[in-house]
């Protein structure tokens with residue numbers, strides 16, 4: 381795989397995407413996007429009420445993120461995106477835009493350009509017990525811990541041909557960052 385232009389840090393709520401993604405971007409000098417910041421008010425309200433999002437809620441959000449990434453990567457900017465991206469279809473929308481969401485992504489005509497972009501997926505993986513414990517301690521976040529079960533049910537871990545690495549959330553943040561940096565050096 382050629383050096384990735386974009387890196388997706390994915391996983392269920394509370395797996396450490398925002399923490400790891402922000403630190404990693406700062407270490408690499410890459411631009412950082414946290415997908416949490418791009419949810420509509422409606423999506424936030426829904427999650428806040430303890431109702432899991434469905435495909436319909438997530439597709440426009442993912443298309444918007446795709447458009448943002450496409451614009452950056454096309455201009456030579458390297459990016460780290462922290463995003464749940466729980467299903468394979470969601471990751472396909474992030475990378476290809478059009479696939480699975482043809483009429484909804486504004487930039488869908490440009491996927492030929494995107495096809496050349498290398499995306500490395502970093503899956504932060506852990507047990508329900510460890511992650512729920514972290515969520516119960518986390519303060520000031522709109523996502524209620526009760527939604528974690530549905531996140532695990534929705535999760536489709538990345539698999540070949542996706543370019544991915546899986547890292548255990550049991551490692552501390554520095555170890556996780558070091559593993560990702562090592563992987564990037566080998567690309």
Ligand SMILES: Nc1ncnc2c1ncn2[C@@H]1O[C@H](COP(=O)(O)OP(=O)(O)O)[C@@H](O)[C@H]1O
Pocket residue numbers: 391392393394395396397398399400462514515517518549550551552553556
């Ligand atoms: N590897 C880790 N080890 C211990 N605690 C972590 C680790 N990664 C994240 N945390 C903590 O777990 C909580 C959830 O992390 P966060 O980055 O908000 O996850 P996400 O963005 O996936 O929802 C935060 O309180 C964070 O400080």
Ligand SMILES: O=C(O)[C@H](O)[C@@H](O)[C@H](O)[C@H](O)COP(=O)(O)O
Pocket residue numbers: 392393394397398415416419432433438464465466523531
């Ligand atoms: O796809 C979704 O259902 C949401 O994106 C969700 O997975 C995400 O986790 C929330 O944005 C909460 O934010 P945290 O992941 O930071 O808890």
